[in-house]
Amino acid sequence: MWNHLLRFTGGGVEREGHSFPVRPNGDTFRIGFRAFRIYDQNMDVQTPNRLYSAMGSFIEPPSLKGTTFLVHEPIDQVAEKRSAWIYNAGARRVRRAPDLGYDGINDGSEGLITTDQVDGYNGAPDRYDWKLVGKRELFVPYNTYEIGNKKLKYTDIVMKGTVNPTYMRYELHRVWIVEGALKPGQSHIYAKRTFYLDEDSWAVLMEETYTGRGDLWRVALHGQVQYYDVPFPGYRFGMVHDLDSGGYIVGGLDNELKSVVKFNVKGKVADFQPDALRRAGGTK
Secondary structure, eight states, rough: HHHHHHOOOOOOEEEEEEEEEEEEEEEEEBEEEEEEEEEEGSSSSSTTTEEEEEEEEEETTTTTTEEEEEEESSOOOTTTOOEEEEETTTTTTEEETTSSSSTOOOTTTSSSBBBTTTTSSOOOOEEEEEEEEEEEEEEEEEEEOOOOOOTHHHHHHHHHHSSSSOOOEEEEEEEEEEEEEEEETOSSSOOOEEEEEEETTTOOEEEEETTTSSOOOEEEEEEEEEETTTEEEEEEEEEEEETOOEEEEEEEOOOSSSSSOOOOOBBOGGGGGGHHHHHHHHHH
16 A cells, blocks of 8 residues: 555646536536646755645536645654644635544545545555455556546546446556455445555556445545656546445546646645645635
């Protein structure tokens, strides 16, 4: 899991995208988000024990527009916990966001995904006991270029139940299987999790989550592509299916946007401080 958390993802990344929570009856709405994640080596000044700094702003719908998050992610999360803040555009104030981690629920997600499921898995791994199950060959979402085709409309992709399978692609790959069991006395909505990590890139490609009763609850798929200009393999989309409700959420789509993902972006420490949040919510 540490290999996943510390894998190379482009140094500094700037991206804009859309996510779609899809209800069981097929109703959906669009969430627009602009995100910056700058790893410490790409900052003008290095910070001890800092893995990356991230800032993200909602750009739609109007009810969320301008709401902005800031995260300081440490390397050693025993020595230092994640620091997070939120600027609420409606209240026009900055506050600490201690729930921006673990099983916190993100705005606009309709509760279909926890904060630590973003980017396959993120944050401190301290609430679970981890077990390496072994290695297997499985069909996993890989080289999923077509779902990112700029000629497609979102209505071509987002359907009731799941995304249009015409634009999905799977390959037989070796994956490492890792199980996480919730530690006694710890709290999380997922009592058990099984991750399938790509042997080549260490990225989480699939995840299964279970209830406290041991029932399979949600299944996540993260499709990879090769960004040849960087170069590294990274996510083209992320998707979580709720098997109980029949709803799902898919994110990372940018088909109807002219912008493209920017890598190796440089950052300034001053732009990733709590007092910069208000300015970011109004301009980014």
